Amino acid sequence: MSNFLYLFRGGDEAYAKLSQEEKQAHMELWGKWMGGLREKGTLLDGLPLDKDGKVVRNRGEVVTNGPFAEGAEMVGGYLIVSAKDIDEAVEISKGCPIFDYEGAFVEVREILSLEQ
Incomplete structure (x- = not known):
């Protein structure tokens, strides 16, 4: 078995247009999907990320507000x-509730070991 990282991209604009009840229903879908993965022993970790952040360049000589990706990215x-x-x-990623929103996608990447 190997570990894989799912990066969830996009969907924020469509999600923002939902009513509070629709947002709650959607979050319940996430909870159900992730709960099912947890029960199977597939889910190891995962959390949402804040939309704000910082970008650090040149060993900290330049720190700017970010990230600078487009909404879909x-x-x-x-x-x-x-x-x-x-x-x-x-x-496994095909069951993700992020696909309820146009333009949203999941990037799947294997997590490699630094040990040889």
């Missing part, structure tokens, strides 16, 4: 899941 959160290979990790 903004990373809004992450999960770390365990899967036998990237194909299984991709298959």
